[in-house]
Amino acid sequence: MARITASVYTSHVPAIGAALDLGKSGEPYWQKVFAGYEFGNRWLQAQKPDVVFLVFNDHATAFSLDMIPTFAIGTAAQYQPADEGYGARPVPVVQGHPELASHIAQSVIQEDFDLTIVNRMDVDHGLTVPLSLMCGARDPKTESWPFKVIPFAVNVVQYPVPSGRRCFALGQAIRRAVESFDEDLNVQIWGTGGMSHQLQGPRAGLINREWDNHFLDRLIDDPAGLSQVPHIEYVREAGSEGIELVMWLIARGAMADVAGGPKPRVAQRFYHVPASNTAVGHLILED
Amino acid sequence: MALHKPYLDVPGTTIFDAEQSRKGYHLNQFCMSLMKADNRQAFLADPRAYLDQWPMTEAQKQAVLARDLNRCIAEGGNIYFLAKIGATYGKSFQQMAGSMTGMTEEEYRDMMIAGGRSVEGNRHLGEDGSAQPHRQPQGSSTTTGF
Numbered sequence: 001m002a003r004i005t006a007s008v009y010t011s012h013v014p015a016i017g018a019a020l021d022l023g024k025s026g027e028p029y030w031q032k033v034f035a036g037y038e039f040g041n042r043w044l045q046a047q048k049p050d051v052v053f054l055v056f057n058d059h060a061t062a063f064s065l066d067m068i069p070t071f072a073i074g075t076a077a078q079y080q081p082a083d084e085g086y087g088a089r090p091v092p093v094v095q096g097h098p099e100l101a102s103h104i105a106q107s108v109i110q111e112d113f114d115l116t117i118v119n120r121m122d123v124d125h126g127l128t129v130p131l132s133l134m135c136g137a138r139d140p141k142t143e144s145w146p147f148k149v150i151p152f153a154v155n156v157v158q159y160p161v162p163s164g165r166r167c168f169a170l171g172q173a174i175r176r177a178v179e180s181f182d183e184d185l186n187v188q189i190w191g192t193g194g195m196s197h198q199l200q201g202p203r204a205g206l207i208n209r210e211w212d213n214h215f216l217d218r219l220i221d222d223p224a225g226l227s228q229v230p231h232i233e234y235v236r237e238a239g240s241e242g243i244e245l246v247m248w249l250i251a252r253g254a255m256a257d258v259a260g261g262p263k264p265r266v267a268q269r270f271y272h273v274p275a276s277n278t279a280v281g282h283l284i285l286e287d
Numbered sequence: 288m289a290l291h292k293p294y295l296d297v298p299g300t301t302i303f304d305a306e307q308s309r310k311g312y313h314l315n316q317f318c319m320s321l322m323k324a325d326n327r328q329a330f331l332a333d334p335r336a337y338l339d340q341w342p343m344t345e346a347q348k349q350a351v352l353a354r355d356l357n358r359c360i361a362e363g364g365n366i367y368f369l370a371k372i373g374a375t376y377g378k379s380f381q382q383m384a385g386s387m388t389g390m391t392e393e394e395y396r397d398m399m400i401a402g403g404r405s406v407e408g409n410r411h412l413g414e415d416g417s418a419q420p421h422r423q424p425q426g427s428s429t430t431t432g433f
Contacts, residue, residue, distance in 0.1 A: 274403055
């Protein structure tokens with residue numbers, strides 16, 4: 001059967017993608033960011049996941065104000081990198097896993113989570129920057145991503161976004177769905193976005209190092225308690241865009257300890273300020 | 288009964304809720320059109336004529352023409368949509384974010400490298416942090432747009 005073997009958490013700052021695409025990753029400013037992912041690059045090569053269930057948010061790219069799904073699962077065979085206004089990122093096309101994605105959709109909807117099923121979607125930096133950070137730069141002409149990806153988009157743009165509590169419960173349902181898929185697959189679940197940042201208004205540039213690190217502590221040791229934190233605390237303490245962090249609770253909810261198993265092992269923990277406007281956080285938890 | 292909106296007392300911050308979204312629908316959809324290279328060229332060639340194809344309010348159009356993101360947000364814009372205007376002009380997200388603070392590009396970048404804006408005094412209206420209304424504008428920028 002398919003099984004979830006690890007969860008990965010990372011910010012998805014667009015400037016990180018631009019730094020890679022424009023050949024700036026060796027500059028001291030960016031080296032401080034990429035250094036935190038060198039372990040993850042090696043680790044991922046050794047882990048060789050078949051599929052990554054990648055929780056991210058669309059930034060007014062695939063979803064305009066015409067339709068705003070709270071949870072959307074990609075069941076397509078492939079996804080093109082989007083043109084967000086600068087031209088599309090020069091990265092490989094993302095290959096999907098329609099069979100597992102459809103299986104998860106059916107299972108999770110029957111557990112009362114109302115997913116939107118998406119068969120055509122371009123993917124923006126929210127999805128491609130985590131791939132670049134964990135896999136390194138990839139030439140779209142000669143290389144591909146080393147695993148299949150199930151994109152899972154969460155609305156964190158128009159308030160109200162889903163609660164941390166609901167995200168945490170959804171992660172638990174996703175774990176059960178993966179484990180009921182018959183094929184032997186090594187599946188990872190990634191939660192992306194955050195950490196503290198605000199991109200708007202006179203409060204732009206807000207960073208809260210202490211709150212972010214407390215969030216990382218609790219994500220590891222007390223995810224159920226952390227899932228009870230209300231939206232307003234994210235906005236007040238971590239900035240209006242820091243609310244993306246609720247997505248990390250979906251990945252955390254899919255780990256074995258939440259289902260009564262042993263605690264995950266912390267394989268990597270990294271925190272750095274800044275990348276552009278944002279605090280970068282990164283964790284790897286192994287089951 | 289009024290909706291509960293505890294986020295209205297966060298200084299220097301506009302939460303993009305259903306009310307803002309309704310107000311900004313056409314402004315934000317105009318921004319979405321800039322995801323196509325042909326449309327970006329048409330907008331740059333004649334911004335006013337391009338905007339006039341959209342059923343936006345005059346205040347929304349003026350805010351876009353002034354490249355004033357604070358005014359765009361007040362008129363219902365959301366930063367992820369508005370970022371496509373900045374992208375069309377070749378601006379980075381950091382340049383756009385900084386333009387809303389009154390700081391120059393250099394002042395804002397230096398603040399970020401020094402660890403970012405502190406949350407102290409910036410949690411609730413009525414405190415004395417850098418994002419409070421009585422502390423605006425914050426830097427020495429002489430322009431309000433990006």
